[in-house]
Amino acid sequence: MKRRKFLKGAVAGGVAAAAGTVSAPAISKSIKQLKMVTCWPKNFPGQGTGAERLARRINTMSGGRLHVKVYAAGELVPAFQSFDAVSQGKAEMCHSASYYWQGKSPAFNFFTAVPFGLTGNEHYAWMHWGNGMKLWTELCDNFDLVPFMRASTGVQMGGWYRKEVNSLDDYKGLKFRMPGLGGEVLRRLGATVVNLPGGEIFPALQAGTIDGTEFVGPFNDLAFGFYKVAKFYYWPGFHEPGTVGEVLLNKKVWTSLPKEHQEIINVAVDAEAMLEYAEFNYKNGDALDVLLNKHGVQLRKFNDDLLKEFGKATEEVVAEIGSKDPFTKKVYESYLAARKKLSGWSALGEQGYMNARSLLKL
Amino acid sequence: MKRRKFLKGAVAGGVAAAAGTVSAPAISKSIKQLKMVTCWPKNFPGQGTGAERLARRINTMSGGRLHVKVYAAGELVPAFQSFDAVSQGKAEMCHSASYYWQGKSPAFNFFTAVPFGLTGNEHYAWMHWGNGMKLWTELCDNFDLVPFMRASTGVQMGGWYRKEVNSLDDYKGLKFRMPGLGGEVLRRLGATVVNLPGGEIFPALQAGTIDGTEFVGPFNDLAFGFYKVAKFYYWPGFHEPGTVGEVLLNKKVWTSLPKEHQEIINVAVDAEAMLEYAEFNYKNGDALDVLLNKHGVQLRKFNDDLLKEFGKATEEVVAEIGSKDPFTKKVYESYLAARKKLSGWSALGEQGYMNARSLLKL
Numbered sequence: 001m002k003r004r005k006f007l008k009g010a011v012a013g014g015v016a017a018a019a020g021t022v023s024a025p026a027i028s029k030s031i032k033q034l035k036m037v038t039c040w041p042k043n044f045p046g047q048g049t050g051a052e053r054l055a056r057r058i059n060t061m062s063g064g065r066l067h068v069k070v071y072a073a074g075e076l077v078p079a080f081q082s083f084d085a086v087s088q089g090k091a092e093m094c095h096s097a098s099y100y101w102q103g104k105s106p107a108f109n110f111f112t113a114v115p116f117g118l119t120g121n122e123h124y125a126w127m128h129w130g131n132g133m134k135l136w137t138e139l140c141d142n143f144d145l146v147p148f149m150r151a152s153t154g155v156q157m158g159g160w161y162r163k164e165v166n167s168l169d170d171y172k173g174l175k176f177r178m179p180g181l182g183g184e185v186l187r188r189l190g191a192t193v194v195n196l197p198g199g200e201i202f203p204a205l206q207a208g209t210i211d212g213t214e215f216v217g218p219f220n221d222l223a224f225g226f227y228k229v230a231k232f233y234y235w236p237g238f239h240e241p242g243t244v245g246e247v248l249l250n251k252k253v254w255t256s257l258p259k260e261h262q263e264i265i266n267v268a269v270d271a272e273a274m275l276e277y278a279e280f281n282y283k284n285g286d287a288l289d290v291l292l293n294k295h296g297v298q299l300r301k302f303n304d305d306l307l308k309e310f311g312k313a314t315e316e317v318v319a320e321i322g323s324k325d326p327f328t329k330k331v332y333e334s335y336l337a338a339r340k341k342l343s344g345w346s347a348l349g350e351q352g353y354m355n356a357r358s359l360l361k362l
Numbered sequence: 363m364k365r366r367k368f369l370k371g372a373v374a375g376g377v378a379a380a381a382g383t384v385s386a387p388a389i390s391k392s393i394k395q396l397k398m399v400t401c402w403p404k405n406f407p408g409q410g411t412g413a414e415r416l417a418r419r420i421n422t423m424s425g426g427r428l429h430v431k432v433y434a435a436g437e438l439v440p441a442f443q444s445f446d447a448v449s450q451g452k453a454e455m456c457h458s459a460s461y462y463w464q465g466k467s468p469a470f471n472f473f474t475a476v477p478f479g480l481t482g483n484e485h486y487a488w489m490h491w492g493n494g495m496k497l498w499t500e501l502c503d504n505f506d507l508v509p510f511m512r513a514s515t516g517v518q519m520g521g522w523y524r525k526e527v528n529s530l531d532d533y534k535g536l537k538f539r540m541p542g543l544g545g546e547v548l549r550r551l552g553a554t555v556v557n558l559p560g561g562e563i564f565p566a567l568q569a570g571t572i573d574g575t576e577f578v579g580p581f582n583d584l585a586f587g588f589y590k591v592a593k594f595y596y597w598p599g600f601h602e603p604g605t606v607g608e609v610l611l612n613k614k615v616w617t618s619l620p621k622e623h624q625e626i627i628n629v630a631v632d633a634e635a636m637l638e639y640a641e642f643n644y645k646n647g648d649a650l651d652v653l654l655n656k657h658g659v660q661l662r663k664f665n666d667d668l669l670k671e672f673g674k675a676t677e678e679v680v681a682e683i684g685s686k687d688p689f690t691k692k693v694y695e696s697y698l699a700a701r702k703k704l705s706g707w708s709a710l711g712e713q714g715y716m717n718a719r720s721l722l723k724l
Contacts, residue, residue, distance in 0.1 A: 061423060061626050061629060116718075120712075121640070121712075124643070128636075128640045128644075129640055154712070155712050235710040236710060238715070238719075258425075263419060267419055267423060267633045270632075270636055271630075271635075271636070273636040274635040274636040275490060278483070281483055281704060281708075282492060302718070304721055307718045308721055308722065311721065341647040341648065342644070343724065345643060345650055348517075348597040350482075350517050350712065352597050352663070353517045353599065354713040355713065355717070356478075356600060357673075357705060358713070359670055359673065362478075
């Protein structure tokens with residue numbers, strides 16, 4: 001058996017010798033190319049750079065036998081066509097967030113973020129040790145997709161306001177940018193909710209077309225310069241307490257991969273769940289310092305009455321979403337049960353501890 | 363070139379074809395065996411099962427070319443000889459916790475848990491995006507070891523008490539089991555601190571040889587049955603707010619591995635940081651339910667005065683540890699700066715959000 005012939009046989013069986021020991025034509029046949037479309041601009045801090053790291057790690061671990069190539073939003077398909085592109089096989093995988101696909105099923109909301117829902121850590125617990133992954137996999141199967149839970153970007157800030165808000169009266173007619181379920185909550189409380197893509201927010205705030213906006217957290221918000229045109233930075237963000245990203249693979253592509261390559265992708269995405277979450281926490285800390293100490297941003301905490309009103313409206317909105325169809329209801333109920341159990345433990349654990357630490361004024 | 367000869371050549375170059383396509387003698391030569399000693403009993407829930415999962419994932423991702431075999435504590439070496447065994451090359455890697463090696467350098471404390479220190483998420487942020495990994499790698503290099511940050515087991519509970527504690531007077535002469543820096547804090551406050559291995563705690567509590575004990579959290583504590591002999595379960599645990607595990611590799615072994623195998627190990631351990639942390643959060647939630655609703659355990663919160671006293675003594679103890687030598691001082695200062703920044707962000711982020719959610723009484 002000649003070397004070339006052996007390699008060819010190995011390739012046909014889904015197995016190839018590592019690069020560096022084989023000749024060029026053999027290599028090119030042995031590499032599985034995976035186009036990964038994303039919902040982010042090229043190297044967008046956090047999510048875009050995370051997509052590049054994920055690709056690099058998969059490529060390295062597979063000894064080059066997998067080659068994931070990252071496409072920024074719009075390079076191959078527009079951001080919000082990522083799901084369809086992967087479902088239809090135009091791309092092999094995407095780096096995105098589940099709630100973008102809520103038009104296909106309201107259940108997708110629960111796999112990213114729910115107002116007054118799970119934190120990042122709680123979400124991870126529900127997904128991997130409760131029923132989350134099982135339900136999500138079942139949902140995605142309808143679209144020939146296999147889902148992987150990526151990273152939480154942490155708790156979002158409540159947003160940038162040009163004027164202070166102290167009661168529900170201050171929301172009547174307030175023109176505020178907030179997408180998704182959180183936006184629906186504010187709409188019910190009397191706000192005029194608008195949705196604007198990232199790049200259009202700053203000019204709208206500056207021109208007074210809107211009175212305020214939420215975006216992400218200090219790390220991403222600082223770069224957009226909102227502090228220049230709205231001086232009150234409110235916390236906490238009730239609307240997205242643990243925004244969790246995803247990677248989706250085309251199911252046919254997934255099942256065609258040998259077990260070792262499946263595991264490389266699976267584990268690499270798991271690792272992002274830690275690394276990117278940690279990045280947001282660290283860089284939010286850095287950016288908060290800059291906002292407060294260099295740009296004189298004024299922090300404001302939503303008062304308890306307002307938070308309770310947000311909470312009441314939230315429970316209504318989420319219950320409506322959660323009863324739209326039988327499958328979504330199943331997801332909603334699993335999510336509610338997980339929230340009850342996990343927030344009960346958090347109250348004694350991380351929440352309880354952090355409140356104790358705050359007594360020390362370190 | 364014959365198939366057998368090609369494979370032999372490939373093996374010599376550190377590269378091998380995947381198992382399943384080659385004959386047995388060739389396979390045995392192409393597999394890199396890695397003995398992983400651990401500090402846990404076989405399949406100890408959480409950490410022991412996590413070691414098995416880590417090995418399985420590394421073995422799968424490498425297509426069998428790496429073969430990690432897990433040894434329970436005592437199988438190859440006793441738990442607390444793991445570090446030396448790997449440093450000296452008797453085992454290739456270990457699954458352990460850095461603070462076990464504080465006898466070798468007090469700096470090792472900071473890479474696992476510090477009373478009133480970083481939570482799991484904050485620790486991950488410091489390690490991967492601040493200076494933590496860099497400093498730890500420098501420290502381990504003195505022992506021919508390469509460190510990898512594994513998982514946080516979450517915030518520990520304050521412990522099991524036979525009688526309620528309301529003021530410092532209640533600690534005078536109290537016989538309490540708590541290892542490490544937390545134990546030193548209680549000792550300074552007048553307690554008689556003892557250290558007992560897991561299996562000896564229950565009989566000591568039952569016999570009244572000790573008045574109370576901390577252990578881990580609901581998930582691990584439930585199995586040990588402490589609720590049968592001490593009815594008050596205190597929170598929050600100030601002493602270990604985010605106990606983070608490690609994997610250590612012998613440096614010569616590490617540098618001998620091809621880049622793809624290095625990345626497989628690196629990424630697999632990163633993934634554990636998410637998965638095992640999530641497991642502890644989920645199963646702590648489950649176990650807490652059982653303890654409260656089935657076994658009638660009575661939760662008690664340390665009062666604010668006590669927490670402040672714990673805090674004062676903690677800052678002294680940690681400052682002393684942190685000034686024992688110039689390198690440890692560098693680590694201590696980096697840790698303090700990270701705590702200031704990251705707890706500032708947590709206060710607005712996860713802590714702020716969870717406190718808001720608590721207003722809703724879900």
